Amino acid sequence: LPFFELANSEMDRFVTEGQGDDLPLAPLRHCSWSDLRRDFSPCVDRWSCGSFSWTIHSPYYRLPDPALPGVDGVLSKMLLPAVFGVLRLDNRDEARARRVFIGYQPGPQGDHLRENWELRQEGISALSNGAGYGMACDHPGCWTAQHFDPRVLLAEQDRERFHFGNGSVGLISCMVPAGACVELRVVLGFYRAGVVTSGRSAVYAYTRHHAGLADVWRAGFVHFEDHLRAAAAADAALVSPSLSADQRFHLAQSVRAYAGSTQLLQEGERALWVVNEGEYRMINTLDLLVDHAFWELRIHPWTLRQALDLYLTEYAYVDRVRLPGEALAYPGGLTFCHDMGVGNAFSRPGHSCYEIGGLKGCFSYMSAEQVLNWFAVALLYVEKSGDAGWRDRNMAVFFRCFESCLQRDHPLPELRDGVVDADSERVEGGAEITTYDSLDASLGQARRSAYLCVKSWAVCSCFARMLEKAGDPDAAFRAREQAKLSVRSLLAWVQFDGSIPALLQDGCSSRIISVVEGLAIAWHGGVQDELQEKDGIHASLLASLRGHLDAVMCHGLCLFPDGAWKLSSSSVNSWLSKVYLCQFVCRAILGWQGGGLGDGQADAAHAAWLKDSKNAFWAWGDQFYSGVLRGSKYYPRGVTSILWLDEAEKAV
């Protein structure tokens, strides 16, 4: 398969030209890309070329809450740091034996490659570099070999000739006789022992269940078929036939990007779920959590509860707020940090690694958005999990969040309009931003943001509904009134063409798709029925957003020339995760099928971005600048695509 390059031989570091022995080299070619077929889903990745195939199975498990009693056995099986490969060569139509092999060359730093002699007596052929990474195969016909150059190993028939420990490349090989078909089971294992974080002292949770790489391999072979079945079952739950091929590609890539960003750690007796922010590696970033919450609600909602609790105990703060240009500080309220740290380093309590004062752009505070985000995730979690105990324990916190939102709208009640107007004092003369930190003010500015206005409407609507169910009509009324203010303000800013400005203030010519995002929170946060009523209390909002979309979803505003979605008319920086989310809102909530939704043109354009040779190396990434991936590589946020399954299920 064309997944390797022949490196410069390490031999050169040892030998002067002309002094080494010349060993026979087998020709080493790979099949052409055009002869290669790929079958790709969230948990199975198969590459086939004629009679040969290589399949990697990486089951995504619905992890149970490790705090529950009696889950240790199932966790031990699920928490295996490995993926499962099957190398297949069908030689039934061949008159000659052929060799099948797999191998690798670790980087020049770190521990050296090693054939694992100890496992031979167990019938396992294994290669690893140190205690951290390696591959193993349990086929009895396999053997391992090691040299500087794989072509030397392939030229040699004698299995025992090259156990050359200095070699930088290792191969696991097997001869497949004429007329036979062989499948090799390969466990690719990973292991990191000891404390892996600073600021908190946590180890990988799997270290509780497996002692080291050899144990991981052994457990992998014992349960190999179970893991393959689990991968197929997870795929079956994710690959809905109602999704188009492009949609399935988006979903598969984004699930993998999310999975690759996660860690289940263990801190003393407590499990600790970490979602790293892709290439930026910030920990459990709150403005991402509100988006990948839709995935976690479906697959393992306890991780949301854990993040909410940790934000509340460690990464919350109470601030004061200021109106622009005013020196007077008003009470603000409870809000939350942007993140919990970065790159396995936890921040000091009360502070993110991201936010600093004195700025107006990237790295400024997101105080107004983060209280909305925490509140939204809390409401989503309560609604979907039915965890009434957690809801009741945190009811006072919800009220503090609500009051904090009101103060950020305006410190003076009579001047509130459901739109953020105040900045946290933490900005120290700067200005608050939103999650759209690398965009222009259309989406990047918190104050007067239409995007935050709809998010605020959603949170207040869901909170009101929760209070109504809880039998507190007075409080619910206040929340409904605040939600109404947001709608009223939004409607007041509808322009003659039906569009709504990105910022609800004079002089804003930008238009954004993201104004509709908040509807997804409302839909899953408890008011889905209200949104479905034909002339319900939200009808005017929904109608105005439909009108907005009709006005802005055109070339020159919120569509790129290739039909891809442009989140802001005034920026070429568009984020796929948010596009996926808005696509769901448009189709499932607004019943709006423009912008290339109905005919699949939008999905095709976005898939073409991901597959473009400029971008494909990073598999999935979020921030595309006119179709070029330039930031947020390996990002977890794309699992907003899971919302598309809600549409499929709603249709059923």
Next chain:
Amino acid sequence: LPFFELANSEMDRFVTEGQGDDLPLAPLRHCSWSDLRRDFSPCVDRWSCGSFSWTIHSPYYRLPDPALPGVDGVLSKMLLPAVFGVLRLDNRDEARARRVFIGYQPGPQGDHLRENWELRQEGISALSNGAGYGMACDHPGCWTAQHFDPRVLLAEQDRERFHFGNGSVGLISCMVPAGACVELRVVLGFYRAGVVTSGRSAVYAYTRHHAGLADVWRAGFVHFEDHLRAAAAADAALVSPSLSADQRFHLAQSVRAYAGSTQLLQEGERALWVVNEGEYRMINTLDLLVDHAFWELRIHPWTLRQALDLYLTEYAYVDRVRLPGEALAYPGGLTFCHDMGVGNAFSRPGHSCYEIGGLKGCFSYMSAEQVLNWFAVALLYVEKSGDAGWRDRNMAVFFRCFESCLQRDHPLPELRDGVVDADSERVEGGAEITTYDSLDASLGQARRSAYLCVKSWAVCSCFARMLEKAGDPDAAFRAREQAKLSVRSLLAWVQFDGSIPALLQDGCSSRIISVVEGLAIAWHGGVQDELQEKDGIHASLLASLRGHLDAVMCHGLCLFPDGAWKLSSSSVNSWLSKVYLCQFVCRAILGWQGGGLGDGQADAAHAAWLKDSKNAFWAWGDQFYSGVLRGSKYYPRGVTSILWLDEAEKAV
């Protein structure tokens, strides 16, 4: 100091051009190289520029054998994974306050940089990336700060402004008032927990004494002045006034290269000393051990005993031998592997990571040389340590080594001539090589090697002396006779010009300096007195070697045009470690002062190689090709320079 470059700002990964805030940048220049003064010794490295200096103290301890009772307390202090920096700014002549700072930026992979808030309450300002590496300062006036760009931190007066966890650069800063002189104590600590080897399961021994990086810093500050005194004391023992400035430079660099290649590990209850082979990282390579043995004999001889024992129990083998071109195999005998593994990966017992069959050049077997090497180290250890118990336990092994040497000379006793003629069957049709694996046959070929012939003479002479002392005159006689055979053969090959061919066979025009190497083993292995006798039993050998040197130490043969030593007349690849060793032999044993020894020209030429801008990056390395360092970077073998202290002491 000019030890940094401004990296591209990590900011670019987050922000589109024009979207970020522009922060004030302080100008950041470093002093010029010409204003910089360096004072450099084995354990102290000071850089001064006017009123500023930065000194790194790295004491080299005479580690006691960890197996001895009662050494835990002293080991706990010595085994601190840290070096000790002093940052000094003398502001006594200044009318303004100035800021002194130190900091770093970790690489983009691995754990993120972090300010260690937990240690603030202990008065320690610290930066680390994860649990593995970091610097700390205990001056009460210090503070830490973090950002993408150090110039942002230096422009800011407010200590609390930039605790920006996302930042890739951290600084520890201190304001030095006008008229004050401040010295900051900086502990640069390192830590790696858990099993670090494969094939054997070993941890770093220091993990037994210190729980993590914070503990390392704390212990470093508690004993800071003790470590500085220890560094000065170690220097005093190594920096003899009888050495020239160039010799002191060579010694300091080579001690540091050795120290940097070592690890003290812990395997269960047993300590495990590892000397890695510089950039190649092979473990306890036996043909290096015989050279850096001279260092270990003086500083911590128990590490030699440990390596000898481990070779004997795990990395020995018994082979058969063949004469060139013959199919018949004769008994060979006990010999030893080239090494114990590579890059923290131990080889399977009985095999090195280096040797493979079927070769004639690099990576072939060194069976004949390695039995000589093990035997030589054993004799050196017994002679210098006086460890009679170990000697007695291993006497049978010594005889097996001796018999193995005889068989490799020639399997038929009547045809023995003190020169290696047989190859191990392990070469499988190839040919044995020597430690000079990257040179041509003049030094690279084992069969008929004059270099091995003198080594064999030395080992047999020392063994005979040991047997004489042990009261076994018959066995001693046999060893003396074998030594005489070597001398006889060598003398028989002396040419008309007094030179001796590199290979004691027809048609060899190469001439080598290394033929004298074995004398150092004899000198330290028990027969120094015999070598000093004017007309002693070795006088003819010494005289012929002096004549050889007179003949070959000239331009065109064994001198480079710049006066540097060329180990072989037929190769431009010359090794400093071996040059140092031969220099000792020439001066101290042969009383020979040619080749630029007497006037220091040779040392100056070799120092010029090390300081050349093409080579200086690697501090010390062994293999120079016409003065260009091309292999064996960061090599431990250069501590053969310790032999120069023997000359100084002999002179006293």
